[in-house]
Amino acid sequence: MKDSRLAHVNTLFALTTLALAFAATHAHAAPKVTRLTPPSELFQSGAAAPMIARFLPGQRFDLQATVSPDEGKTIESFQFLVDDKPVIAKAGTTSLVTTGLVKGQPANTAVVSLRAYSNAAPGVHKLTVTAKQSDGAIAKAVGNFEVVRLAKEGRPVKNVILLLGDGMGAAHRTAARIVTGGYTQGKATKLLAMDTFPVTGQVMTASLNSIVTDSSPGMSNYVTGNKGANNQEGVFPDDTEDAFDNPRVEYLAEYLHRTQGKALGIVTTADVFDATPAANAVHTSNRGAGTGIADQYLDDRGLTGLTVLLGGGRKWFLPNPSNDVKPQAPNGSQRRKSNDYVLPDDLVAGWGAARGVLDPERDLLADFQKAGFSYAPDRAGLDAAAGGDKLLGLFAFSNMNVAYDKIAGRRGDATVVDAYGFPDQPMLDEMARAALQVLSKNKRGFVAMIEGASIDKQSHLMDTDRWILDVVEFDRAVQVAKDFAAKNPDTLVIVTADHECSGAAIIGASTQTYASLRANAGEGVSGLRDGANQTPPKAVVGTYEAARFPRYAIQPDGYPMSTNVDYRMLIGYGANADRYETWLSTSQPTQDPQQPFIGVAPLSLAPATPKERNKDSGFLVTGQVSGESAVHTATDIPLSAMGRGAHLFTGVYDNTDVFFKIGQLVVGGTR
Amino acid sequence: MRPSLRAAIAGVLLSFQAAAQQPVAPADLKFAEMFRLPVGPRGLEPSARLLALDGQRVRIVGYMVHREKATPGAFLIAPLPVLLGDEDEGLADDLPASSILVQLAPRAEGAPIAPPYAGGLFRVTGVLRVGNREEPDGRVSAARIDLASTERHVP
Numbered sequence: 133m134k135d136s137r138l139a140h141v142n143t144l145f146a147l148t149t150l151a152l153a154f155a156a157t158h159a160h161a162a163p164k165v166t167r168l169t170p171p172s173e174l175f176q177s178g179a180a181a182p183m184i185a186r187f188l189p190g191q192r193f194d195l196q197a198t199v200s201p202d203e204g205k206t207i208e209s210f211q212f213l214v215d216d217k218p219v220i221a222k223a224g225t226t227s228l229v230t231t232g233l234v235k236g237q238p239a240n241t242a243v244v245s246l247r248a249y250s251n252a253a254p255g256v257h258k259l260t261v262t263a264k265q266s267d268g269a270i271a272k273a274v275g276n277f278e279v280v281r282l283a284k285e286g287r288p289v290k291n292v293i294l295l296l297g298d299g300m301g302a303a304h305r306t307a308a309r310i311v312t313g314g315y316t317q318g319k320a321t322k323l324l325a326m327d328t329f330p331v332t333g334q335v336m337t338a339s340l341n342s343i344v345t346d347s348s349p350g351m352s353n354y355v356t357g358n359k360g361a362n363n364q365e366g367v368f369p370d371d372t373e374d375a376f377d378n379p380r381v382e383y384l385a386e387y388l389h390r391t392q393g394k395a396l397g398i399v400t401t402a403d404v405f406d407a408t409p410a411a412n413a414v415h416t417s418n419r420g421a422g423t424g425i426a427d428q429y430l431d432d433r434g435l436t437g438l439t440v441l442l443g444g445g446r447k448w449f450l451p452n453p454s455n456d457v458k459p460q461a462p463n464g465s466q467r468r469k470s471n472d473y474v475l476p477d478d479l480v481a482g483w484g485a486a487r488g489v490l491d492p493e494r495d496l497l498a499d500f501q502k503a504g505f506s507y508a509p510d511r512a513g514l515d516a517a518a519g520g521d522k523l524l525g526l527f528a529f530s531n532m533n534v535a536y537d538k539i540a541g542r543r544g545d546a547t548v549v550d551a552y553g554f555p556d557q558p559m560l561d562e563m564a565r566a567a568l569q570v571l572s573k574n575k576r577g578f579v580a581m582i583e584g585a586s587i588d589k590q591s592h593l594m595d596t597d598r599w600i601l602d603v604v605e606f607d608r609a610v611q612v613a614k615d616f617a618a619k620n621p622d623t624l625v626i627v628t629a630d631h632e633c634s635g636a637a638i639i640g641a642s643t644q645t646y647a648s649l650r651a652n653a654g655e656g657v658s659g660l661r662d663g664a665n666q667t668p669p670k671a672v673v674g675t676y677e678a679a680r681f682p683r684y685a686i687q688p689d690g691y692p693m694s695t696n697v698d699y700r701m702l703i704g705y706g707a708n709a710d711r712y713e714t715w716l717s718t719s720q721p722t723q724d725p726q727q728p729f730i731g732v733a734p735l736s737l738a739p740a741t742p743k744e745r746n747k748d749s750g751f752l753v754t755g756q757v758s759g760e761s762a763v764h765t766a767t768d769i770p771l772s773a774m775g776r777g778a779h780l781f782t783g784v785y786d787n788t789d790v791f792f793k794i795g796q797l798v799v800g801g802t803r
Numbered sequence: 804m805r806p807s808l809r810a811a812i813a814g815v816l817l818s819f820q821a822a823a824q825q826p827v828a829p830a831d832l833k834f835a836e837m838f839r840l841p842v843g844p845r846g847l848e849p850s851a852r853l854l855a856l857d858g859q860r861v862r863i864v865g866y867m868v869h870r871e872k873a874t875p876g877a878f879l880i881a882p883l884p885v886l887l888g889d890e891d892e893g894l895a896d897d898l899p900a901s902s903i904l905v906q907l908a909p910r911a912e913g914a915p916i917a918p919p920y921a922g923g924l925f926r927v928t929g930v931l932r933v934g935n936r937e938e939p940d941g942r943v944s945a946a947r948i949d950l951a952s953t954e955r956h957v958p
Contacts, residue, residue, distance in 0.1 A: 450846040452943060454935035461854070462935050462945030464838075464847035469937075492937075497845065509844035529842060553842040 163207065163265045165273035166241075167198040169368045169379045170358065171340065172259070175275035185277040186357055186788065188795045189254060191387050192483070193358075194379035195219065195246040197261040198371045199271050200238040206230070206266045207242035213260040214251065221246050224481035232373050243371055245379065247482025254281035280357075280792050282800035289776045289797040290577035290622035292384075293568075293613045294354065295326075297606045298347060298408055299588025299599075299633025301769050303703075307596075307638055308603035310701050311692055315681045325611040326627040329772035334784045336768055337631045340369070343766040347588065348419045350630025350787070351411035355384040355581075357791035363419045365411040375418035376428075376473040380483065384791060385412060385579045388798060389437030393576035397440035397567045399609075401532045401560055401602070402585030404429070404443040408630060412581045413438055416473070422448050422466060423492065424473030430500055431486035439521070439574065440567045441505075442514075443585075444528035449500070453493035464529060467492040500524045508566075510556040518566035521573060525566075527557045534586045535559065535605035536598045536717075539691045560584060561608035568616050577622070582609055591634040592761040596703045597695040597717035599636075608690055617775040624778065624797055626790070628771035634762035635706025640679035642715060643670050645698040649715050653749035660714065660751045672715065673702050705753075708762045712750030777802040829860040829928050834882035834901045837946070849933065853946070857933040861948065862926060864956045868902065869920045874940050876915030877906050880927055880948075904944040905929070905953075924956040 168175045170185035212219045225247040263271040313322025339345035340359035349360035367378035385396035400409045405425040413436040414428045426448035452465035473488040506520035537548040571578040584606030590599035617623040652659040663670040682701040684692040773781040777797035839848045868879035881902040929948040
């Protein structure tokens, strides 16, 4: 090496050292990227794995970063780069927002966005954001995402039916099997419909921010392919207060409607604004924003292909034009400006989404009808409306009554359904049949999500008999889907859950008759657990061989004549709050505070919480969790699949993997 | 909750009694009487009795709604115990449609206070106001009572 070059190198070394020293001295003052979306482990920790954000080829999602400038400075401009090449944004699809941010952000923090980006090239892509501060300083951060490669393998799946038993773990399925068929000499005498599916997998259910998911990401992870945060639907977290401006990720239904013209059907026994149904079509970080969620179902039907919407939740569809001068007569509407939505310009331009209006006075029910939806207010109406091309059914003011009480009503004891004000509610299998009848009119196929919602809600309440019958109801809907797939072989049917709820476990069976259990009421631990009042004393919970094989008599309607049978199956809860256990069913449901007529006798006599239920007759089972309800667990849940491409669903996999398996089958096809 | 604490909280509620005595005996209203059953395809329909009592003195028994963020100058009474998770749920509440907002009389001095939560049944007496109204906290109340008095109710 010549001396002159050596001197040059030495000079460079000295300058570099000086620069590094300067950077170290002033590191604390540099503008900083505090969030980069889509989320990646590369950005968070510097590790290359695991890959957090994955997308189907061409699936749309937003790019976003939060940038905190130095004190007294502002962020003036920004740029996203993918694989070191600037992303060219379409006109109007970017924004730099410095107002309306969540508390705790440094002054002048900016949230910068580029909406509705997509990438068709399979592989891992480097994502870079740069932001220029007012003094010229540059903030920069690097993350990554993956576009999953699909194989071209043959005939694609036309229809996807995703049946989701909310909160339904393995124990919930087993309990329903024992009740509906029972066992003899160790063999099940009759399988559930979901048991007959040829393929079974095991699903990991964590959300973006917890090992224990709630129902929002529990559902949306299946239909976006990406991890969402708890309470959020179809979006990534951000640092603004607005619940409807979060960075979006395209839903399965949106992707398939845009690329293939498929229709979307949503069927639930819950209020239709509840987390699971909404997490198929609505983009919000607030699962409780009822007015906006209900509106967006209709407003963005052009994006989602929404064709069928069945469930409860009539209260969000009724106009509330009230004002201080002339309040309207109450109609039960809970529409409010404060949980409605208006989208920012860049989101509207990027996604082609409806802007939205803060309009509690909107008659959403009438707007659905104007858009061509037939409206069914009850079971009789459902039968009539199912002949149409689009279907809206709102069968209750909020959540629908559970199967236990609906069936009682059909058998002549309509006390509960009458008192709630909705005596003619359909069962889930009837709703599923009507939905598939309408959806199958679309020659390009459909995506249907059918939810047994109160498996979860009754598990939270630890109301054993009510969640078991809701699993039975759900399985009857599974049979409807199975029958449809038999006639339409281009259909994939998946049965799973979003998470397990309550840590339910079948701990054995009663060693006593129903009459004896009733006689034990009020006897506390001594009588109801230890059986000290028996001669000789005999533990009430029969474990191992003492459990034997409980028997339930099934009626022609498919449900047990009674759950209060002799030597009945007994359930324990591993994620329970305090409760009083009698081992018997409660004749009335634990009160659902979303229902309007809870004060009507005899519901006014119903126990308000699991803790109060059976307080005088049961024995206290101390809970591990505080509060009144059992909680979701992080336990893996089973998945059953049948139909075209079902073979892909074996093994243990993440809930987001389900999305890519479906994508392979519907886009790439299968042999 | 300890009995002594309940008594103390009940005492606070009793302190909200209006000064003026109303001459006419209040009409007893039940939550079950407020709307027609079954629910119609287009929502709730107020009963003739509810509408007839609009502007009249009524007496109703219910539970004080337990809220994470109590509202100054008012509380909700419902036909069952309700806990509103204001922080988590925003304004998408679990409130029965027949719940009633109980408006406290303005204080002679100082800002309105948020009444502390108390469990158990209460009998509330005051003038009934019927009609949807969005309250300062963003909720829609279907009916309100301008509070005259409250007392514990023992079934």
